[in-house]
Amino acid sequence: MSKANKIQMADLRGQYDRVKPQIDFAIQEVVNSTEFINGPQVKTFESNLQLYLGSNYVIACGNGTDALQIALMALNLQPGDEVIVPCFTYVATAEVIALLRLTPVLIDVDANTFNNTAELIENAITSKTRAIVPVHLFGQCADMEEILEVARKHSLYIVEDTAQALGAEYTFSDGTVKKAGTMGDIGCTSFFPSKNLGCYGDGGALITNDAFLANRIRKIANHGQEIKYCHDVIGVNSRLDTLQAAILLVKLPHLDDYALARNKAADIYDTELGLLDWLQIPARQHNSTHVFHQYTLKLSATIDRELFKVYLSAHGVPSMIYYPIPLHMQNAFKTDTHQEGDFPISEELCKRVISLPIHTEMSADELRFITDTIKLFQHG
Ligand SMILES: *Cc1c(COP(=O)(O)O)cnc(C)c1O
Numbered sequence: 001m002s003k004a005n006k007i008q009m010a011d012l013r014g015q016y017d018r019v020k021p022q023i024d025f026a027i028q029e030v031v032n033s034t035e036f037i038n039g040p041q042v043k044t045f046e047s048n049l050q051l052y053l054g055s056n057y058v059i060a061c062g063n064g065t066d067a068l069q070i071a072l073m074a075l076n077l078q079p080g081d082e083v084i085v086p087c088f089t090y091v092a093t094a095e096v097i098a099l100l101r102l103t104p105v106l107i108d109v110d111a112n113t114f115n116n117t118a119e120l121i122e123n124a125i126t127s128k129t130r131a132i133v134p135v136h137l138f139g140q141c142a143d144m145e146e147i148l149e150v151a152r153k154h155s156l157y158i159v160e161d162t163a164q165a166l167g168a169e170y171t172f173s174d175g176t177v178k179k180a181g182t183m184g185d186i187g188c189t190s191f192f193p194s195k196n197l198g199c200y201g202d203g204g205a206l207i208t209n210d211a212f213l214a215n216r217i218r219k220i221a222n223h224g225q226e227i228k229y230c231h232d233v234i235g236v237n238s239r240l241d242t243l244q245a246a247i248l249l250v251k252l253p254h255l256d257d258y259a260l261a262r263n264k265a266a267d268i269y270d271t272e273l274g275l276l277d278w279l280q281i282p283a284r285q286h287n288s289t290h291v292f293h294q295y296t297l298k299l300s301a302t303i304d305r306e307l308f309k310v311y312l313s314a315h316g317v318p319s320m321i322y323y324p325i326p327l328h329m330q331n332a333f334k335t336d337t338h339q340e341g342d343f344p345i346s347e348e349l350c351k352r353v354i355s356l357p358i359h360t361e362m363s364a365d366e367l368r369f370i371t372d373t374i375k376l377f378q379h380g
Helices: 012-018 020-033 040-053 064-074 092-099 118-123 144-153 211-221 242-273 305-314 344-352 364-375
Strands: 057-061 082-086 103-107 129-132 157-161 169-171 177-179 186-190 204-208 295-299 353-356
Touching: 012 020, 020 242, 040 057, 040 204, 040 242, 057 064, 057 211, 064 092, 064 157, 064 186, 064 204, 064 211, 082 092, 092 103, 103 118, 118 144, 129 144, 144 157, 204 211, 242 295, 242 364, 295 344, 305 353, 344 353
Parallel strands: 082 103, 082 129, 129 157, 157 186
Antiparallel strands: 057 204, 169 177, 186 204, 295 353
8 A cells, every 4th residue: 555545444535525516515605695593404404314224204403412411401311210221332322321420330232243132131121221222333223123112012202323334224024114314213413524424513313203303303403492591491502513514415425435435445345355254344133124233243352453453554554542541441430339340241342352454445455455454464
């Protein structure tokens, strides 16, 4: 690889270059109008995303973390209510639960898909449990049919963390296909620049099919008001900028192509790395498509991950560890009830996973170079 084509974890510049005229025009249009807040592009984007997802309502907000917080606020959960959440996820998922003085109840994940399972969820249910926040980690849906069943049985709300899986599709056993974020009571997503549908700053959205929840969400995201200066409930200020909405309007029609490009790269990784006995390629579920927000390997226990990472880096191949520390081992979430060993799968994953470059602009040459480099790693 020449220095000019430095391999990147995500190539935001390359993706921009493909739609540069449209993006530049859209940005200029917003600047000319000076409708920086609540410009018409925000509503249009909400309705286009809603059509794409096949949901009844989409409400844009400031970022994915806000979306999760607003979702929990909209469900009117009370301090002390328990919310079940995986301990192998990005901190935002659990952070908002704790912030609202709800009790995050951490659970382990599946060793192969890295996702929540209905069984682990059901084992964690108590009389105080009110909601479950399944995370569609790395771009593949958690097993929602079983999770919905558990939720129904115990009358629990489901808030889907869809920040990494926008566009992924889940197929129910009766053949019904639904998009990630549309299956639970509320879906939450993020438009952080490196997410599958990324804007040029912060952005997020809530997805729901419930008219009452949609109203409440819209109100809470806007200082608890429906009519200006009439505040019905305590809310927050969380908006998607018009500029970001204008950018997302240009990018949304490309989301499926972005997923296709990521899948092409993942297929090559699978083929080239699948036969190596010292690592495990990402498990694919039969009932969910994968949008490969991340392509995450699980190394054998005998492999020194740090050595592997340094080796890759020395050859110009970047990599990342998502995530290095499970939530129950984070200082912020340490409680008297949890200690090392409580969630053995998540703890093991934190020691053994490593994510390879994956984005919409990867070339065959780059992929060949990365896989050749990995094959030559002296792991003995
Ligand atoms: C990115 C992410 C979030 C938070 O989104 P922000 O827009 O960065 O606030 C939440 N959950 C998961 C799983 C994420 O990957």
